[in-house]
Amino acid sequence: MVTAPLEPKAGSRPAGPATLELTDLHASLTDPALGSMTFLNEIAQRFPEAISFAPGRPYEGFFETSLVHQYLERYERHLREDRRLGEDEVRRTFYQYGRTKGIVHELITRHLAVDEDIVADPEAIVVTVGCQEAMFLVLRALRTGPRDVLLAVSPTYVGITGAARLVDMPVLEVREGPHGIDPAHLEEVVLDARAQGLRPRACYLIPDFSNPSGVSIDVPARQALLDLAERLDLLLLEDNPYGYFTADGAPLPTLKSLDTRGRVVYLGSFAKTGLPGARVGYVLADQRVTAADGTSGLLADELSKLKSMLTVNTSPIAQAVIAGKLLTHDCALREANAREIALYRDNRERLLAGLAHHFPQDSGSGVTWNVPHGGFFIVVTVPFPADDALLEVSAREHGVLWTPMSHFGTGPGTECQLRLSLSSVTGPRIDEGLRRLAALIGRHRL
Secondary structure (H helix, E strand, O other), X not given: OOOOOOXXXXXXXXXXXXXXXXXXXXXXXXXHHHHHHHHHHHHHHHOOOOEEOOOOOOOOOOOOHXXXXXXXXXXXXHHHHHOOOOHHHHHHHHHOOOOOOOOOHHHHHXXXXXXXXXXXXXXXXXXXXXXXXXXXXXXXXXXXXXXXXXEEEEOOOHHHHHHHHHOOOOEEEEEEEOOEEOHHHHHHHHHHHHHOOOEEEEEEEOOOOOOOOOOOOOHHHHHHHXXXXXXXXXXXXXXXXXXXXXXXXXXXXXXXXXXXXXXXXXXXXXXXXXXXXXXXXXXXXXXXXXXXXXXXEEHHHHHHHHXXXXXXXXXXXXXXXXHHHHHHOOOOHHHHOHHHHHHXXXXXXXXXXXXXXXXXXXXXXXXXXXXXXXXXXXEEEOOOOOOHHHHXXXXXXXXXXXXXXXXXXXXXXXXXXXXEEOOOOOXXXXXXXXXXXXXXXXXXXX
16 A cells, blocks of 8 residues: 655654764864864865965875876786786785785885885784874774873874874873984973873884974984883884985984884885875884783784774775885885985975075074975974964965964974975975065064
8 A cells, every 4th residue: 555655744844964062072073183184275275376385295296197007017917926826816805805904014024124124024014094094003002091191292293193182092292302302301201191190101203304393313312212212111103204305314214123122113104105195004013912811912913903993904906006116116115216305305405595595594584494304394483473374364365385383282482383395396386485485474574
């Protein structure tokens, strides 16, 4: 029997979607750290013609879509010829979900040995959806209760602050000096936290050309930091997206390559050195985890359990593209990035020369900047607040974008600092962007 649909009562309205109160959702949704990237992306979208020194993304001029196909074919050949997989196994590798820990872990260990002198067990690697997932997995594993806290060099990458907020892990700031983390302040923060009943689980830092400050830690300080971490019984979360991009001097050894006591969890990414659109990162977590029954395994095994409930696995197609690039270059990505390294070196020199031209040291402008030895970022200090409101004016009236340093920390002076990224703007556009920035600064100094 067919029945007619019920007619709404006279004067009634169709029911709309349920309304939720923001206060009834997770507290991180009102945290400024989670709003930072959204705000910066929104500004860039609203002013697409502006010259942007804001994003820390790699230069796009070397991207070739044909290489994606070549890399896929190279990895497919590797499966057939080197690993001697049959057709069904090759097809399954590309099309099925795949191993939670990832399918290119052995190639990543070869790459780490070639480029970073890191000897790693392939089973200690979890391939992740970008380095951001790697951060989240580590923090989720470490955070067991309200006493657990993370330490981070300030200013720091906003992504780690956001990840910590998602797992309800407070972040305690550690001062950064001209040569990286301040070890005396690190020890002070750890001891003060423990005196308050807190449990510092790890310290996050970018030893090479840090985001946002561009500062690097020299080798003696790296050794001292490892010794301090052992004495304080503290893990170090080493993030290394910029280490290849040295502008002067020899590359420095990673903390992980110097670590003989298992204090470093290494966070890696192919976003800057491989292909950002692939969203492939990894975590090298070779620390031992002991269960109540006395058995033990790798921290990476525990992280893979979390990943299985978060993203299940990392796209095999994306991993295959990265693997193909690794195989094409014999796992030596430092050599594969020779063009990029040279370009960023030239961009740095052009940017520094432009700043010196517009703001001579004897001009009394009150404008200063640091001189990193590589990486993507330079920090400029101005004699007035460089906040989101000024960025809006800069974009709308001067056509130039940058990033307020207040997005990265609360240390003294950050309110009058801005970060300039040198990676995606090149040649005359650097000159024009600096001319526009100088006009903005000149106007607000009056």
